Amino acid sequence: MVRALPDHQVCVPPPGADLRVLARHTGGPWVLWLDELEKHLHERGLDAGLLARLTSLGVPVVATMSDEAYDEHRFGSSAHARVLSRARTVELSLEWSEAELERMWESDDPGYWFAVERRGRTSVTQYLGLGPDLWAEWQRARRPANHPRGHRLVRAAIDLNRCGISGPLPVELLRQAHELYDSDAVYDASFEDALAWAARPRLGITGLLVEDRGGWRAYGSLLVDATWTYALPPVPDAVWGAALAHDPKAVTPQASVYYLVKAEAGDAEAMYRLGRLIDDEAWLRKAADAGHAGACGELGRLLAERGEAREAEPYLQTAAGAGDAKAALELGKLLSDRAMHWLGVAADAEDPEAAHRLADLYLGMGEDDKAFNLYLAALDRGDEGVAGSLGVLHRYRGEELLARLLFRRAVDAGDTQRLAMLEGGGRSERVAEEYLRSRAADHGLDAVHLGVLLEERGHTRDAGFWYLHGLTLGDSYGAFRLAWLRAKEGKLDEARAWMRKAAEAGHPVAKKALAAEADGADTVEG
Numbered sequence: 001m002v003r004a005l006p007d008h009q010v011c012v013p014p015p016g017a018d019l020r021v022l023a024r025h026t027g028g029p030w031v032l033w034l035d036e037l038e039k040h041l042h043e044r045g046l047d048a049g050l051l052a053r054l055t056s057l058g059v060p061v062v063a064t065m066s067d068e069a070y071d072e073h074r075f076g077s078s079a080h081a082r083v084l085s086r087a088r089t090v091e092l093s094l095e096w097s098e099a100e101l102e103r104m105w106e107s108d109d110p111g112y113w114f115a116v117e118r119r120g121r122t123s124v125t126q127y128l129g130l131g132p133d134l135w136a137e138w139q140r141a142r143r144p145a146n147h148p149r150g151h152r153l154v155r156a157a158i159d160l161n162r163c164g165i166s167g168p169l170p171v172e173l174l175r176q177a178h179e180l181y182d183s184d185a186v187y188d189a190s191f192e193d194a195l196a197w198a199a200r201p202r203l204g205i206t207g208l209l210v211e212d213r214g215g216w217r218a219y220g221s222l223l224v225d226a227t228w229t230y231a232l233p234p235v236p237d238a239v240w241g242a243a244l245a246h247d248p249k250a251v252t253p254q255a256s257v258y259y260l261v262k263a264e265a266g267d268a269e270a271m272y273r274l275g276r277l278i279d280d281e282a283w284l285r286k287a288a289d290a291g292h293a294g295a296c297g298e299l300g301r302l303l304a305e306r307g308e309a310r311e312a313e314p315y316l317q318t319a320a321g322a323g324d325a326k327a328a329l330e331l332g333k334l335l336s337d338r339a340m341h342w343l344g345v346a347a348d349a350e351d352p353e354a355a356h357r358l359a360d361l362y363l364g365m366g367e368d369d370k371a372f373n374l375y376l377a378a379l380d381r382g383d384e385g386v387a388g389s390l391g392v393l394h395r396y397r398g399e400e401l402l403a404r405l406l407f408r409r410a411v412d413a414g415d416t417q418r419l420a421m422l423e424g425g426g427r428s429e430r431v432a433e434e435y436l437r438s439r440a441a442d443h444g445l446d447a448v449h450l451g452v453l454l455e456e457r458g459h460t461r462d463a464g465f466w467y468l469h470g471l472t473l474g475d476s477y478g479a480f481r482l483a484w485l486r487a488k489e490g491k492l493d494e495a496r497a498w499m500r501k502a503a504e505a506g507h508p509v510a511k512k513a514l515a516a517e518a519d520g521a522d523t524v525e526g
Contacts, residue, residue, distance in 0.1 A: 001062060005031055008060075015039035019046055023053040030059060037063035038073055041080045048082045063087070126205050131221030138208055138222065149194040153178045154208045157218040158226045159235045163243035164254040168215025171195070173246050180238040234258075237269065244277070252277060268292040288315050293322035301330050309334050336361070347374060352383035360389060368393055384413035391418065440466060444473030451481060460485060476505035483510070 001010075009030040013019060019040065022032065032054060034040045041047075046061075054061055065073075070089075073080040141151035156178035160169055175191055189197070198209040199216070209216045226232050240258065243251045256278055262270030263283060268290035275284035275295065281302070287295035297319030303312035313334060319327035340361055346354030359374035375390040391406030407422040433453060439446040447470035455463035464485055471478030479502035486495035496517075502510035 001031065001060075005029070005060065013040070016042070016045075018044040019050060020044060022059075023050055023057075025059075026057065032059055032061045034061065034063040036069070037065045038069040041073060041083065046083055047079050048086070051083055051086060064092075130203060130205055131225070134202060134206075134208055134219060134221060135225045137202070147189065147194065147197050149178075149189045149191070150197040150208075152181060153191070153194045154198050154218060154222070155181070155232070156239065157209055157216060158222055158232070159239050160243050160246075161218060161223050162227065162232075162235055162254075163240055164251040165243055165247050166250065167247075168212040168217055170215050170246075173242065174216060177239050177242045180236060180242060182236075237273070240273075266290075268295070271295070272298075288318075291318070293319050293324060296322075297324040297327035300327055304330050304334060309338075347377070350377075350381060352378040352381035352386070355381070356383055356386045356389065359386070363389070363393060368396065384409070385415065387413060388415045388418040388421075391421065395421070440469070442473070444470040444475030444478065446470075447473060448475050448478045448481060451478070455481070455485065460489070471501075471505070476502050476507040476510070479505055480507045480510050 007029060009028065010033050011022070011025075011030055012033045012035070013022075015036065016039065034046065037046070040063075051061060070084070074084045075081060138151060138154055141147040141154075153174060156174055157169055160173070160177060174195075178191075178194075195209070195216075199207040199211065201207050206219050208219055208222065210219055235258070240251070240255055244255055256274065259270045259274035259277065263274045263286075268287050269292065271283050271287035271290065272292045272295040274280065275282070275287060276298070281299070284295050284299050284302075288299045296315040300312045300315035300319055303309075303315065313331065316327045316331040316334070320331050340358060343354045343358040343361070347358050355374045355378040359371040359378065362368075362374065363371035372390070372393055375386050375393065378386040379390065387406045388410035391403045391410060394400075394406060395403035404422060407418045410418040411422055433450070436446050436450040436453065440450045441447070447466045451463040451466035451470065454460075454466065464482060467478040467482045467485065469478070471482070479498050483495045483498035483502060486492075486498060499510050499513055503514040
């Protein structure tokens, strides 16, 4: 019509309007356009007489009808049929030809480009006609009386696409992501109800979410509107995190730009995330200097690994103070190494207390020869308090007589804590058993130790009970002891099963045994 009648005005009356007045209109050239013609076929609308009058005036009448409406009104002897019998019909396909699509690419309107590119399985006309309605319905859905969970679910699909994920979104990713938005909304609908609502086809064409290769994606027009109208707030950091975890290769370029903008504006969290994302120590340091605890911990550990202990210490201290256990451990190791160095300096200068404290550290590390020499040196220099520690070392070595003599010396020096060791070899078996039984019900370590005591006495059935109980309370040694107990009973398959459980629970010797089994050795007998 634009090409054939370029100088004509267009009259587009609303449905139900009185068209009879148009018979008197004799102005400049014009065209009558009747969209959805069936809504104009009434007693005051278009009839054969009015059509004849307009034709005599040279007024073209252009109308559209669906196939269903045309079939309903065209045939028979009704007034509607007489009007339609005079029409020259042209069938318009939903599918555009390649030439039409090429012309859309030549348009100056980017909306047409997106219609061709993002229409998916729908036609260009369906995309252009339905897109605004989908956006409006989705926006209205956020209201409590509508479908706020469905709105949030579609928002998650749109935002994950904005993060750079172009492929289908797994259901579990959508389930996780749609819960990551701050909201006071109370949802009446379940996730499954929300997904069904979002996927329901509108006008029989498409839903807000479209199923694709076992996953889901937001309909193309929603993605375009969200990207080009700037109608949505930024993607939350938590959603960026979920997107990066799902597809780091696709999301990293977009995320880097997002975090860079925020980092340059002084956002410490963005500095930290950017530093980790692109492996940039400079941004990590900026975040740490801005007080970000996570960045302090990460930078502190990095510096410590490089041997830059002095520089690492304040960062580790900040992170440890914020509850970072790994930073606290690293800081403890640094301080322990420093403490051992300076205690060694003092011990070399013949300070007995320094020798005593350094020996305690060496004993804890299993270097009992170094501890023994330092204990003796401290004792020789008059530190009677070291006698009890030296006695513990002798008892550890199985030298009971020397241990008792040293415990006596410690008690005589006022070390009352060593009195029980002097009287019963640490504790008498009776006292030890009473102590273990008083704690075994609630403490895994004591339950397993009680089992060891009972196994040594030959009470293997009771021992097995306490090993199992200790394991349920978290002591992997219980599974390890059960493995050896079953092996002694000849139940090797059961023994191997318990050894595997011990390894899975983190017992170091069991883990080595499991590795040996993988190499062909027997985990129990080997």
